[in-house]
Amino acid sequence: MPKQKITKEEIIEIARQVFTKKGYHRTSMSEIAEICGILKGSLYHHFRSKEDLMTAAIDSFHKKFKEGAFSQVADPGLTTQDKLNMLINYSEKTYLEDEGSMMASIVLETINVVPGIAESIRTFFNEWIDNVSTILEEVYEREGARKIAKESIAAIEGSVMMMQIFKDESFLTRVHEGMRRRVNEKIRSLDLVENNK
Amino acid sequence: MPKQKITKEEIIEIARQVFTKKGYHRTSMSEIAEICGILKGSLYHHFRSKEDLMTAAIDSFHKKFKEGAFSQVADPGLTTQDKLNMLINYSEKTYLEDEGSMMASIVLETINVVPGIAESIRTFFNEWIDNVSTILEEVYEREGARKIAKESIAAIEGSVMMMQIFKDESFLTRVHEGMRRRVNEKIRSLDLVENNK
Amino acid sequence: MPKQKITKEEIIEIARQVFTKKGYHRTSMSEIAEICGILKGSLYHHFRSKEDLMTAAIDSFHKKFKEGAFSQVADPGLTTQDKLNMLINYSEKTYLEDEGSMMASIVLETINVVPGIAESIRTFFNEWIDNVSTILEEVYEREGARKIAKESIAAIEGSVMMMQIFKDESFLTRVHEGMRRRVNEKIRSLDLVENNK
Amino acid sequence: MPKQKITKEEIIEIARQVFTKKGYHRTSMSEIAEICGILKGSLYHHFRSKEDLMTAAIDSFHKKFKEGAFSQVADPGLTTQDKLNMLINYSEKTYLEDEGSMMASIVLETINVVPGIAESIRTFFNEWIDNVSTILEEVYEREGARKIAKESIAAIEGSVMMMQIFKDESFLTRVHEGMRRRVNEKIRSLDLVENNK
DNA sequence: TATGAATGAGTTTTCATTCAT
DNA sequence: AATGAATGAAAACTCATTCAT
Numbered sequence: 001m002p003k004q005k006i007t008k009e010e011i012i013e014i015a016r017q018v019f020t021k022k023g024y025h026r027t028s029m030s031e032i033a034e035i036c037g038i039l040k041g042s043l044y045h046h047f048r049s050k051e052d053l054m055t056a057a058i059d060s061f062h063k064k065f066k067e068g069a070f071s072q073v074a075d076p077g078l079t080t081q082d083k084l085n086m087l088i089n090y091s092e093k094t095y096l097e098d099e100g101s102m103m104a105s106i107v108l109e110t111i112n113v114v115p116g117i118a119e120s121i122r123t124f125f126n127e128w129i130d131n132v133s134t135i136l137e138e139v140y141e142r143e144g145a146r147k148i149a150k151e152s153i154a155a156i157e158g159s160v161m162m163m164q165i166f167k168d169e170s171f172l173t174r175v176h177e178g179m180r181r182r183v184n185e186k187i188r189s190l191d192l193v194e195n196n197k
Numbered sequence: 198m199p200k201q202k203i204t205k206e207e208i209i210e211i212a213r214q215v216f217t218k219k220g221y222h223r224t225s226m227s228e229i230a231e232i233c234g235i236l237k238g239s240l241y242h243h244f245r246s247k248e249d250l251m252t253a254a255i256d257s258f259h260k261k262f263k264e265g266a267f268s269q270v271a272d273p274g275l276t277t278q279d280k281l282n283m284l285i286n287y288s289e290k291t292y293l294e295d296e297g298s299m300m301a302s303i304v305l306e307t308i309n310v311v312p313g314i315a316e317s318i319r320t321f322f323n324e325w326i327d328n329v330s331t332i333l334e335e336v337y338e339r340e341g342a343r344k345i346a347k348e349s350i351a352a353i354e355g356s357v358m359m360m361q362i363f364k365d366e367s368f369l370t371r372v373h374e375g376m377r378r379r380v381n382e383k384i385r386s387l388d389l390v391e392n393n394k
Numbered sequence: 395m396p397k398q399k400i401t402k403e404e405i406i407e408i409a410r411q412v413f414t415k416k417g418y419h420r421t422s423m424s425e426i427a428e429i430c431g432i433l434k435g436s437l438y439h440h441f442r443s444k445e446d447l448m449t450a451a452i453d454s455f456h457k458k459f460k461e462g463a464f465s466q467v468a469d470p471g472l473t474t475q476d477k478l479n480m481l482i483n484y485s486e487k488t489y490l491e492d493e494g495s496m497m498a499s500i501v502l503e504t505i506n507v508v509p510g511i512a513e514s515i516r517t518f519f520n521e522w523i524d525n526v527s528t529i530l531e532e533v534y535e536r537e538g539a540r541k542i543a544k545e546s547i548a549a550i551e552g553s554v555m556m557m558q559i560f561k562d563e564s565f566l567t568r569v570h571e572g573m574r575r576r577v578n579e580k581i582r583s584l585d586l587v588e589n590n591k
Numbered sequence: 592m593p594k595q596k597i598t599k600e601e602i603i604e605i606a607r608q609v610f611t612k613k614g615y616h617r618t619s620m621s622e623i624a625e626i627c628g629i630l631k632g633s634l635y636h637h638f639r640s641k642e643d644l645m646t647a648a649i650d651s652f653h654k655k656f657k658e659g660a661f662s663q664v665a666d667p668g669l670t671t672q673d674k675l676n677m678l679i680n681y682s683e684k685t686y687l688e689d690e691g692s693m694m695a696s697i698v699l700e701t702i703n704v705v706p707g708i709a710e711s712i713r714t715f716f717n718e719w720i721d722n723v724s725t726i727l728e729e730v731y732e733r734e735g736a737r738k739i740a741k742e743s744i745a746a747i748e749g750s751v752m753m754m755q756i757f758k759d760e761s762f763l764t765r766v767h768e769g770m771r772r773r774v775n776e777k778i779r780s781l782d783l784v785e786n787n788k
Numbered sequence: 789t790a791t792g793a794a795t796g797a798g799t800t801t802t803c804a805t806t807c808a809t
Numbered sequence: 810a811a812t813g814a815a816t817g818a819a820a821a822c823t824c825a826t827t828c829a830t
Contacts, residue, residue, distance in 0.1 A: 125363075
């Protein structure tokens with residue numbers, strides 16, 4: 001009696017959430033299946049393996065991030081500050097909703113152990129760095145922009161971790177504030193130079 | 198063969214390294230035992246459970262950090278910059294040698310899943326924050342010092358994570374540079390104010 | 395090989411027999427699995443834990459006793475003696491076939507050690523006492539009936555134990571005879587009183 | 592530094608109590624050692640094996656019973672009732688203090704599994720039966736006396752079990768009362784016959 | 789005698805995965 | 810597609826026992 005009880009996308013979304021909360025190894029396939037309302041065996045109709053499911057979860061996260069944020073970085077109608085705010089707001093919303101970072105959880109558990117996944121994660125972070133960098137290049141020179149982008153994203157991931165330890169969201173919000181302030185100041189100083197001419 | 202093959206301290210040190218590299222759940226007791234050159238059952242002579250062993254590893258890490266770095270923060274013979282450098286050098290050395298942060302790995306794997314450990318981790322980070330804060334209070338007011346301390350430590354942990362993803366140590370060294378520069382600039386600005394009086 | 399090799403009921407029946415013969419702690423899950431012709435891991439598909447399996451065995455024993463004996467105690471077509479005989483025959487058959495009492499084994503091994511089980515066992519014995527009591531109330535007053543019921547069931551369990559020690563079934567059969575005789579005499583004495591009126 | 596911390600007799604007494612409470616398999620050598628205040632390894636100086644320790648516990652129980660009760664059955668200065676009372680009081684005290692019967696616990700756990708022990712237990716019960724029988728022969732004929740003795744001891748063991756299930760000592764005390772009453776009535780009836788001559 | 793480290797076989801339990809229906 | 814029984818390898822943990830000091 002084959003009747004679709006749940007779509008592949010819904011399973012991925014559930015898996016993403018559980019992986020984020022409990023980590024890769026502490027999450028069992030039967031647990032995901034149970035939350036999905038199907039049986040363990042049925043999961044294997046959609047995904048060949050747990051690794052496959054996790055890769056799908058990473059890709060889906062990446063895709064959502066792309067559509068929700070990265071895609072708008074090229075928008076010529078937005079100011080530098082608008083674009084940065086948009087990116088920051090998107091990631092803040094995501095990390096607060098998920099109460100953690102799936103990428104961070106999975107990286108540390110799998111990086112030395114499940115090599116196939118490392119690449120997906122690297123791809124995601126590279127693209128994030130590229131996007132922040134692109135925005136920053138509007139006010140910084142190329143090298144500096146990239147450095148700040150890397151630094152900022154590392155700071156975000158670190159603060160998400162601290163947020164989990166201390167159950168205190170201000171770690172994350174403060175990093176984001178710092179990023180905004182830094183760029184605002186830079187822009188003001190550039191404007192000053194401009195006006196002084 | 199009853200005679201002591203390995204000390205409790207040596208076991209803890211090995212466990213700490215393996216936990217850091219492979220994460221908590223991917224590390225099995227038999228694996229640790231094997232590296233120690235003893236049998237799985239013998240591990241349980243020294244530690245009642247895996248959680249117990251990990252707690253010992255965390256505490257040992259904490260203790261080493263305390264002895265190697267925190268203890269010198271109160272030294273009146275050192276300048277603010279010396280103390281900060283000392284702390285930074287110690288953590289940089291530790292994280293580069295271990296090729297990662299045990300605390301970060303364990304936090305993300307266990308925080309929502311093995312509650313007993315959360316407290317040990319919180320204690321460590323609180324103490325670290327306190328020590329950086331104490332140093333910074335020499336040049337910042339209290340509230341600001343604490344904020345910067347929290348921000349810095351979050352940034353360090355985040356950069357250690359990125360370091361593992363990209364196999365690129367510059368994430369970590371650059372955060373440390375940033376911390377040094379920031380404080381140096383602050384001190385210079387304070388000196389300027391002093392001299393202008 | 396996915397298809398059903400053995401039903402849950404069959405597993406319970408096997409477990410019941412093995413638990414009765416070897417006791418709870420001397421019986422391992424792999425042993426039960428082996429007799430069932432499945433793997434240890436497959437047992438856990440049907441039962442969450444050893445305790446769960448044992449509870450199922452107790453409940454199944456209880457249910458059989460209920461269906462085979464307790465259910466007929468309310469039958470108005472039977473004389474007091476018939477009902478008592480029916481109950482006695484049923485328990486005698488059960489205990490001789492099993493060569494022991496699962497309840498007794500499990501009680502003594504688990505009562506101070508696996509608290510979850512105590513309740514199931516208490517429930518069974520309470521119901522047994524109630525049933526014997528109900529029959530006896532036809533010839534004794536309420537209080538006395540209950541006392542004799544408790545005494546009799548204790549005597550049965552003790553005799554099953556002695557039966558195992560001495561490999562001598564007469565311990566059990568003699569207790570049953572004693573119960574029958576006692577009631578018969580009582581009835582005769584009541585009839586005498588009746589006739590003398 | 593060999594200094595006697597605890598005597599062999601004290602260890603046996605402790606083992607006897609723990610075996611009674613928790614059963615044979617649920618009692619570990621380290622647990623007994625811990626209560627004794629010595630280390631597990633040291634237990635093996637006194638006893639070659641767990642089975643050896645348990646056999647010692649059984650023998651010690653048997654010996655105490657012998658000295659405390661059986662030895663007085665031959666006392667010509669006591670009446671039948673006195674002797675029976677003495678035996679009953681002794682066993683009642685023992686079973687209530689121990690909150691259970693070691694023999695019963697161990698029988699059911701080991702009878703089909705550790706054959707060496709079965710013999711010790713049979714010997715104890717045989718001797719107990721013999722002693723009760725000897726007393727009863729003063730008022731019953733030989734065969735009848737033995738039957739009642741067996742019946743009574745089975746009833747005692749069963750009631751000790753029920754006492755553990757229901758945490759209700761009256762199971763045991765009532766069996767003992769029943770034994771006393773039965774013999775008193777028999778004696779009274781014999782006296783009647785005597786007087787009627 | 790007592791210690792305590794080590795053993796090794798055993799226990800319960802978990803879990804990703806397979807597959808016939 | 811979904812089921813659910815079965816697998817088998819591996820996990821954490823237990824414990825009676827040994828033995829050099």
